[in-house]
Amino acid sequence: MASSRNFFSKFQEKLGIRTSNKALYKEAFTHRSLNLKNVKGEAVNFERLEFLGDALLTSIVAEYLFQYYPLAKEGALTKLRAKIVSRVKLNQIGKEMGLFELAQISNHHKNFGDDIHGNLLESLIGALFIDRGYEKTKNYVIKKIILPNVDMERLESLVLSYKAFLIEWGQKQKKEIQFITEEDAGVNPKISYTAQIFLDREPLAKSKALSKKKAEEKAARVAARILKINPKPLNS
Secondary structure, three states, rough: OOHHHHHHHHHHHHOOOOOHHHHHHHHHOOOHHOOOOOOOOOOOOOOOOHHHHHHHHHHHHHHHHHHHHHOHHHHHHHHHHHHOOHHHHHHHHHHHHHHHOOOOOOOOOOOOOOOOHHHHHHHHHHHHHHHHHHHHHHHHHHHHHHHOOOOOOOHOOOOOHHHHHHHHHHHHHOOEEEEEEOOOOOOOOOOOOEEEEEEEEEEEEEEEEEEEHHHHHHHHHHHHHHOOOOOOOOOO
8 A cells, every 4th residue: 555645646646636635535545445444433435435426427427418418308318428427437437547556455456346446436526526616526527537538529329238229229120139148168268158149039149258248248239230230319
């Protein structure tokens, strides 16, 4: 675990945030694996700030999209927001920002999963709000988080889940889409599941992956490419 001095040197260099409230930002990057407690015996970690940051990020993104797409309807805006605040996207942004390098964790070599990157991003936003207030937090999120990491010009065509997209397409087109996923008994330890997609009971696409979810997503992506289907623009 980095010393307090090294932590804030890295913190300012990476995030461009200067603050006198050092304890707040230290908490925003403290993982519960350290089992830290304050003088009252209460746990000190980023989880409460993560909860706050999650709510703030949803609000900020909603306001930003409302202004960016003045003609978009509620349903379309909801889908666009989901693409930005999805766990996969937040994990990706947190990783790109190098937030894990600032994390105060008992063992950096332990695998905490991808969610740690998104969790740290949300806790940072929560700390910013307490330290700077809503307006300054909103400006930071838009300028330093959304714009550098979200391609707004291509957001409409971004598919969050190819499986959900394919099922929705099938419902609209009155086509029967069926997923059959089974455990793979092959010798490759990196492939545990095989997913096959049927269109009107005819084989359409097939893929393999380590998890059931990944196998189905890969197969659905292949199916969408075969069918040559893409999300429609908001105003179409």
